[in-house]
Amino acid sequence: MKKVGIVVGTRPNFIKITQFRREFEKYPGQYEYKLIHTGQHYDKNMSDIFFEQFGLKNPDVFLNIKDLSPAAQIGEIIIQLSAFLAEWKPDLLIVPGDVNSTMAASIAANKTGTRLAHLESGLRSFDREMPEELNRLVTDVLADEFFVTEQSGVDNIEKEPSCGGNVHFVGNTMIDAIVGFDADIEKSEILEKLNIKPQGYVLMTMHRPSNVDTKEKLHKLIEVVNFITQNYHLVFPIHPRTRKSLERFGLLDQLTNNDRVLFSPPLDYMSFQKLIKYSKFILTDSGGIQEEATFRQVPCLTLRENTERPITITSGSNTLVPFDVDIISGYIDSITNGSYKQGEVPPLWDGKATERIVKILNTIL
Numbered sequence: 001m002k003k004v005g006i007v008v009g010t011r012p013n014f015i016k017i018t019q020f021r022r023e024f025e026k027y028p029g030q031y032e033y034k035l036i037h038t039g040q041h042y043d044k045n046m047s048d049i050f051f052e053q054f055g056l057k058n059p060d061v062f063l064n065i066k067d068l069s070p071a072a073q074i075g076e077i078i079i080q081l082s083a084f085l086a087e088w089k090p091d092l093l094i095v096p097g098d099v100n101s102t103m104a105a106s107i108a109a110n111k112t113g114t115r116l117a118h119l120e121s122g123l124r125s126f127d128r129e130m131p132e133e134l135n136r137l138v139t140d141v142l143a144d145e146f147f148v149t150e151q152s153g154v155d156n157i158e159k160e161p162s163c164g165g166n167v168h169f170v171g172n173t174m175i176d177a178i179v180g181f182d183a184d185i186e187k188s189e190i191l192e193k194l195n196i197k198p199q200g201y202v203l204m205t206m207h208r209p210s211n212v213d214t215k216e217k218l219h220k221l222i223e224v225v226n227f228i229t230q231n232y233h234l235v236f237p238i239h240p241r242t243r244k245s246l247e248r249f250g251l252l253d254q255l256t257n258n259d260r261v262l263f264s265p266p267l268d269y270m271s272f273q274k275l276i277k278y279s280k281f282i283l284t285d286s287g288g289i290q291e292e293a294t295f296r297q298v299p300c301l302t303l304r305e306n307t308e309r310p311i312t313i314t315s316g317s318n319t320l321v322p323f324d325v326d327i328i329s330g331y332i333d334s335i336t337n338g339s340y341k342q343g344e345v346p347p348l349w350d351g352k353a354t355e356r357i358v359k360i361l362n363t364i365l
Helices: 011-016 020-024 044-054 070-088 100-111 131-142 151-159 173-180 182-187 190-194 215-228 240-248 252-256 269-278 288-296 325-336 353-364
Strands: 002-008 031-037 092-096 116-119 145-148 166-169 201-204 233-236 261-263 282-284 300-302 318-320
Touching: 002 011, 002 070, 002 100, 011 044, 011 173, 020 031, 020 353, 031 070, 044 269, 070 100, 092 100, 100 116, 100 131, 116 131, 145 151, 145 353, 151 166, 166 353, 173 182, 173 288, 173 353, 182 269, 190 269, 201 215, 201 269, 215 233, 215 252, 215 325, 240 252, 252 261, 269 288, 282 288, 288 300, 288 318, 300 325
Parallel strands: 002 031, 002 092, 092 116, 116 145, 145 166, 201 233, 201 282, 233 261, 282 300, 300 318
Antiparallel strands: none
16 A cells, blocks of 8 residues: 655645545545644634534644744654654655745755655745745755656756656646535625625735835835725635734724725635625735635736746736825726736646546555
8 A cells, every 4th residue: 555645734725635535535445545734824613614514534634833933843743753754654745836834844855755746846036035936946956756747847847956846737726625616606795795796896915024024115015005995895804913913003094994995814725615606806915815716717916026837927817016095096097998818727726636647656656
């Protein structure tokens, strides 16, 4: 029996691995699959909701890493996971994404002689000020198997001589979750709860320090919000960092007094995906939302200087925009008048990436 472990540490990781259990079950008696949760981000209520909604197996291993500094967390994950891997001796460890747990697990795999597969490998922003970029680079240097979501990932790995392993262009497992749970997404009553209608609202997420940590940027953000709410409701699941920053500078009232701004509590996956599906457009600085919007062919304006997911721009409905109110307003006008690009769904973003991965594992393990 082949032993395969998957390491998760944050909620976005859960989304990327939702279909593995089902795919492994297609090969009865051939796999011993363990889900390993580092506890990097752990909120009992939110984690329980995700596991329940996705039908995920409970973690077989829970490292229960405490809320420490990033360096201390990484160190603890390496220590605890190395001990587990040395005892269990899996045939393969799969690490998704680019969070601290991803990098720590890849180091633990390397130090215990465990074969390593990186899910979502080869993505690059070429911005080393982003912690995620360093996590990607380290993980890809240590990986033996590369499961790639888009052509840029293949190209980047081929250009980097330090990356040695087998490259598999399989598609995007995050899209597998959308396809697999689309009926449940459609059942969500979030639009009714917020009293909004399809295409009558805009969805915004904003949390990166470069966008929310200064008074100047927050003033610009409020200008953009005021422009949007001339014609649309704005649904804003506000990040704790953003709320704290608005409070610190005494600016939160400027948003709460706008009756067309709808602050939502933390949202479950199904509700948030329904908001993406039926929004007029999305304003974000997130990574994964760029991909989800592209799959739904919903216009997405990303307030960042770079993206590790260029296919969402070259083929998809995403556009990188500077934090300039006039430029952002211009793009919003183009969306409103119908002249914004349509975008296409990238190759192999068809809900079958996990199926391809497990078929590959069945031949290489």
